[in-house]
Amino acid sequence: MLFNSIEFLLFLPTVFFLYWFVFKNQLRAQNVLLLVASYIFYGWWDWRFLSLIIASTFLDYFIAIQLGKTSISKKRKLLLGISLVGNLGMLGFFKYYNFFVASWIEAWSSVGITMEASTLNVILPVGISFYTFQTLSYTIDVYRKEMKPTKSFIDFAAFVTFFPQLVAGPIERASHLLPQFYKNRTFEYQNAVDGVKLIIWGMFKKVVVADNCAFFVNKIFENPEVYSSGELFFGMVFFAFQIYGDFSGYSDIAIGLSKLFGFDLMVNFKFPYFSRDIAEFWRRWHISLSTWFRDYIYIPLGGSKGSQGFQIRNVMIIFLVSGFWHGANWTYVVWGLFHALMFLPLLLFNVNRSHLITKSYGWLDFAKIGVTFLVVCIGWVFFRADSIADAFQYLAHMLELNSLGLSLFYKTNANLMIFGLSVLAIGILSMQELVWVIKKRELPKISAFGALLLVLLIFFMGSFKNQMDFIYFQF
Amino acid sequence: MKKFLTKIVLYTFFILLIGNGIAWLSLYFIGKSNLYKPQFVKNGVKEKHFDYVVLGSSTGLTTLDTKLIDEKLKTKGLNISMDDSALSSHYLMLQFFYQQQKTTDYLVLAVTPWDLANENPVLNNNDYRFLSERNTTAVREYYQTIPYEGFPVLKYATYFPLVGVSYYNTELFYPSLFTILKPEKRNRFDEKGNYSYPNLGAPIQAEATTTAMQFNNPYFKKIKDFCQKQGITLVLYQSPLYKNSVKSNAKDYFVNHSDFISVDSLFYDNLHVNSLGRTQCSEDFAVQFNTIRNANRK
Numbered sequence: 001m002l003f004n005s006i007e008f009l010l011f012l013p014t015v016f017f018l019y020w021f022v023f024k025n026q027l028r029a030q031n032v033l034l035l036v037a038s039y040i041f042y043g044w045w046d047w048r049f050l051s052l053i054i055a056s057t058f059l060d061y062f063i064a065i066q067l068g069k070t071s072i073s074k075k076r077k078l079l080l081g082i083s084l085v086g087n088l089g090m091l092g093f094f095k096y097y098n099f100f101v102a103s104w105i106e107a108w109s110s111v112g113i114t115m116e117a118s119t120l121n122v123i124l125p126v127g128i129s130f131y132t133f134q135t136l137s138y139t140i141d142v143y144r145k146e147m148k149p150t151k152s153f154i155d156f157a158a159f160v161t162f163f164p165q166l167v168a169g170p171i172e173r174a175s176h177l178l179p180q181f182y183k184n185r186t187f188e189y190q191n192a193v194d195g196v197k198l199i200i201w202g203m204f205k206k207v208v209v210a211d212n213c214a215f216f217v218n219k220i221f222e223n224p225e226v227y228s229s230g231e232l233f234f235g236m237v238f239f240a241f242q243i244y245g246d247f248s249g250y251s252d253i254a255i256g257l258s259k260l261f262g263f264d265l266m267v268n269f270k271f272p273y274f275s276r277d278i279a280e281f282w283r284r285w286h287i288s289l290s291t292w293f294r295d296y297i298y299i300p301l302g303g304s305k306g307s308q309g310f311q312i313r314n315v316m317i318i319f320l321v322s323g324f325w326h327g328a329n330w331t332y333v334v335w336g337l338f339h340a341l342m343f344l345p346l347l348l349f350n351v352n353r354s355h356l357i358t359k360s361y362g363w364l365d366f367a368k369i370g371v372t373f374l375v376v377c378i379g380w381v382f383f384r385a386d387s388i389a390d391a392f393q394y395l396a397h398m399l400e401l402n403s404l405g406l407s408l409f410y411k412t413n414a415n416l417m418i419f420g421l422s423v424l425a426i427g428i429l430s431m432q433e434l435v436w437v438i439k440k441r442e443l444p445k446i447s448a449f450g451a452l453l454l455v456l457l458i459f460f461m462g463s464f465k466n467q468m469d470f471i472y473f474q475f
Numbered sequence: 476m477k478k479f480l481t482k483i484v485l486y487t488f489f490i491l492l493i494g495n496g497i498a499w500l501s502l503y504f505i506g507k508s509n510l511y512k513p514q515f516v517k518n519g520v521k522e523k524h525f526d527y528v529v530l531g532s533s534t535g536l537t538t539l540d541t542k543l544i545d546e547k548l549k550t551k552g553l554n555i556s557m558d559d560s561a562l563s564s565h566y567l568m569l570q571f572f573y574q575q576q577k578t579t580d581y582l583v584l585a586v587t588p589w590d591l592a593n594e595n596p597v598l599n600n601n602d603y604r605f606l607s608e609r610n611t612t613a614v615r616e617y618y619q620t621i622p623y624e625g626f627p628v629l630k631y632a633t634y635f636p637l638v639g640v641s642y643y644n645t646e647l648f649y650p651s652l653f654t655i656l657k658p659e660k661r662n663r664f665d666e667k668g669n670y671s672y673p674n675l676g677a678p679i680q681a682e683a684t685t686t687a688m689q690f691n692n693p694y695f696k697k698i699k700d701f702c703q704k705q706g707i708t709l710v711l712y713q714s715p716l717y718k719n720s721v722k723s724n725a726k727d728y729f730v731n732h733s734d735f736i737s738v739d740s741l742f743y744d745n746l747h748v749n750s751l752g753r754t755q756c757s758e759d760f761a762v763q764f765n766t767i768r769n770a771n772r773k
Contacts, residue, residue: 006626020476187476196483413662417645448486455490459641460497460648 001044003253004207004467011041012257019261020187027184031158034261038161042126049125052090057153057160059086060135064142064149064156076143083139091132094125099328127167129325133292135160138174140296147175155181164257168250170268170288177265185262195259197446202252204454209429210245210471211463212422213238216408216415221384224394228403232394239384240377241426244273246471247286252444267442273376273430274437276368278342279352281376289325293318308348315347316340326383331391335382342375361438421461428457491637498640501651506607508654509661512557512568513605513614515668517575519661524578526550527710527764529668530565531585533558534714537747538732539583540757541667547761548768553579554668559600561590562694563621567605569701570613582702583730583764585712587746588721592689597622602629603643609633671750672743678717679745686716686733688723699727708771710764715756717745728771730763732756 001008015037023029043050063083067076108115138156141147150156159178165171220227220235227235251268258265272284282290294303301314316337323336346352378395385391409419436444446454505511509519527550529539535556545552555568565584572579598621605614606629618629632639640647653660664670690696702709710728713721721733736742741752748756 187479189476189479192479193482413650414645417649421645452486452490456494456497459494459637460644462641462644464642464644 001041003250003257004203007044011037016260025184027182028154030185031152031154031181034163035154035158035161038158038163038166041163042161042166045126046123049128052094052125052128053131053161054157056087056090056132056135057157059083060139060160061150061153061156063139065151067139067142068149080139080143083136087132087136091128094123094128096328103330130169130171131160131166133171133289134174137171137292137296138178141173141175147178150178150182152182162258162263164261164263165251165254165265168247168254169286170251170254170266171292172265172288173292177263180263187262191259191262195256197451198252198256198259198444200256200451200454200458201444201446202249202254202256204458205245205249205252205429207458207462207464207467208245208421209425210242210249211466211468212418212425212461213242213245214468215418215463215466216422217242217384219408221386221394224390224397227397227408228405229398229401230404230406231408232398234406234409236377236381236394236398238422240273240373240380241422241429243380243383243471244269245425245429246468248272255443270442271433271437273373274369274433275372275376276355276365277346277351277372278339278375279346280355281372282339282343283355289322293322297321304347311347312344315344319343330388331382331385334388334391335379338379338382342379418463421463425461491635494637494641495635498636498648501640501648502607502609502636504651504654504658505647508658510650510654511601511604511662512555512664512668513571513608515661515664516555516568516572516577517608519659519666520553520575520577522551522553523576524551525553526579527552527581527583528572528579529554529556529583529585529712530568531556531583531712531714532560532565532587532590533747534587535583535585535712536664536668536670537672537743538585538714538753538756539712539760540669540671540753542665542669543754543757544761544764545667547758548765552667554664556585556668557601557604558670560602561593561596561599562586562692562698563596563617564599564602566694566697566701567602567613567617569698571605571608571611573705574611574613578705579707581710581764581768582698582707583710583712584698585714586688586695587713588686588688590692591695592691594691594693595622596692596694597624598629603639603646606632606636606639606643606647609636671753672747674740674749674751676743676749678739678742681718681745683718683720685720685722688713688721688725690725708767710767712760714746715742715748715752717742719745728767730760730767732759735759 001011015033018033019030023033039050039053042053060083063079067079070076070079105115138147138159142149155178158181159172159174162172162177217235217239220231221239224232224235248269255265255267266288268286268288270284270287272281275281275284298314298318301317302310303314304311319336319340320333321336323332323334323339326332326335343352381394382388382391385394408415410416432444506514507518509515526548527541529535529541529552533556536554536558539554541552541554544550555572557564557568560568569582602617602621605617608614609618609632615633618633623630628639628642632642640651650662699709701707708728710730711723711725713723713729713731713733715736716733717739719733721731723729723731735756736748736752741748741755743749743752
């Protein structure tokens with residue numbers, strides 16, 4: 001079920017009504033309701049994949065119980081290993097099996113050996129990378145004795161499948177979200193109002209910013225060789241805003257929806273396009289994933305301690321894994337590598353944390369923001385292109401500066417209008433976020449009048465006809 | 476909770492009121508303009524009776540030049556074709572045309588074999604252009620009965636214009652802002668309803684084929700019945716198709732131009748002729764149409 005669908009428009013009030021009116025003050029019943037609602041929400045795409053979530057839930061629930069019962073190190077390691085193999089095996093099979101088989105054959109064929117291997121027609125279950133990481137965080141935290149295993153299967157299953165963030169995050173830590181299922185939740189007016197405003201802001205980002213930009217992005221990336229340098233430049237920038245509007249819009253909606261049910265989710269984006277360097281960008285972009293990698297991979301590897309060589313190795317691993325997490329294509333790996341290469345100089349010169357020293361923004365900061373944005377945009381070309389060769393071709397063609405013509409954007413009345421809407425939407429988003437960045441806010445703060453205005457903008461600027469799925473569903 | 480729900484209801488009501496108000500105004504201004512064909516037929520066409528009207532999709536719109544035909548035959552014609560439409564929309568347009576108290580002796584129905592063969596017609600891409608005329612019986616009935624692929628936007632837009640204007644915002648809302656300033660502006664057609672493709676483009680090479688017309692589309696029968704009821708003589712017209720010869724056993728008058736043009740440079744693409752091709756087709760059509768008229772008089 002999509003957040004921006006008619007079904008969800010009926011689903012949400014129904015669950016809200018049952019939650020706060022029928023099962024008010026009945027914690028267990030509320031959790032059962034959330035679990036059932038989440039299964040319906042997920043099963044709406046393909047009910048068969050519910051079995052994967054249920055399997056993953058059972059696996060980690062029982063492993064954690066066993067972890068809680070034993071202090072024998074060997075046994076604990078074995079249990080953790082079972083969880084890792086089970087979860088990552090499932091993820092690997094559904095997400096990477098065909099990719100590995102194809103890459104294997106291709107590698108051999110490059111040295112003249114022809115191999116035959118069958119690929120499977122595997123459909124990627126929506127959100128598998130998100131809920132797999134969420135359940136893994138639970139088992140790892142229990143293994144590290146940072147939290148106690150829950151005895152309630154319902155609470156744990158509701159935590160794994162919590163519908164607002166099930167398919168595209170934020171990837172919640174068990175230590176943050178799971179305890180919220182244990183406590184009685186009372187309706188708080190201000191919390192709910194903030195939630196509604198966040199949902200509206202998220203919808204604006206998705207339907208107005210991302211979906212309008214997508215109209216041109218799809219055209220340009222499908223056939224980049226026929227477009228001018230100017231059009232390719234806009235294609236790249238539009239994709240930067242498409243993916244930001246799409247993904248952070250989803251996160252805002254997820255956080256807002258959670259607030260309606262009395263839950264608090266972690267902030268996933270902090271206006272990342274106002275970063276002054278790549279290190280800051282990664283502290284502002286997809287925070288739930290980058291901190292997951294930091295806590296469960298980077299730090300166990302040694303983090304930024306040890307020799308420079310060690311540090312470089314850890315940074316490369318973390319960025320490559322992060323790239324690969326996004327999808328089974330070498331383009332994502334190159335995207336990760338690109339970001340690692342942009343990050344390393346900051347680490348080596350020990351300036352990767354300089355942005356943490358809070359100060360007001362000056363002209364130099366805005367110049368840095370512009371440069372960082374361009375670097376991020378170049379990275380997005382690898383992320384969006386179908387192959388590495390396509391990405392290089394795109395960039396080469398763009399930098400040729402053969403023509404700065406923008407005829408694509410005014411070829412028809414419809415194109416001109418959508419171009420205007422895209423630019424206007426990006427302008428509204430950027431100006432609003434600039435205000436929040438200067439005021440050092442972490443989350444959007446919208447007045448009642450602003451929210452009403454946003455709803456009208458969604459109606460009259462939204463791209464409903466060219467509605468797109470959320471990009472991160474495919475991950 | 477009570478305060479929250481009260482505010483949600485109030486704000487929702489307020490937003491829907493404002494949104495529907497803006498949408499209603501938007502449709503009002505479009506309804507007063509000549510922007511799309513339905514509004515042009517209602518506001519821009521002053522004559523009440525025509526010798527013939529050309530009705531079809533983009534092939535009808537861009538192949539038969541009613542100005543040229545009228546010049547040759549000293550007739551009064553009008554092109555009420557609408558691009559990206561199909562027989563269901565043509566039927567709606569014909570009904571709408573008559574509901575505007577306009578009449579015609581001949582209906583030149585530009586058809587395509589695949590549209591005629593379609594047993595299950597659904598809403599067409601440009602049917603939203605009738606939305607400002609949603610209060611006429613024909614449009615209202617059409618929006619209520621035509622099958623939709625996905626959410627029936629226009630069905631609900633009959634009562635809540637916001638649904639339609641929001642969904643088709645680039646086609647309705649923004650153009651409506653222009654119509655406030657320039658109500659006489661027409662969207663890519665001349666004062667007789669014609670449009671031509673420029674002498675650019677080229678067809679994509681294809682194998683020569685033959686297609687037999689099959690009259691399965693229920694709206695074809697509806698159009699025929701309507702013509703019979705109103706005393707209109709129906710003339711079927713098949714525009715040139717690149718290397719595709721259309722055969723028909725229709726009992727109606729039929730001007731078949733499917734293989735009339737064989738020169739690539741007269742095509743805009745595989746389905747449409749360019750401006751030069753249009754002139755050739757219109758001239759030949761005038762001759763054949765005159766023969767039909769003479770035969771019909773006897």
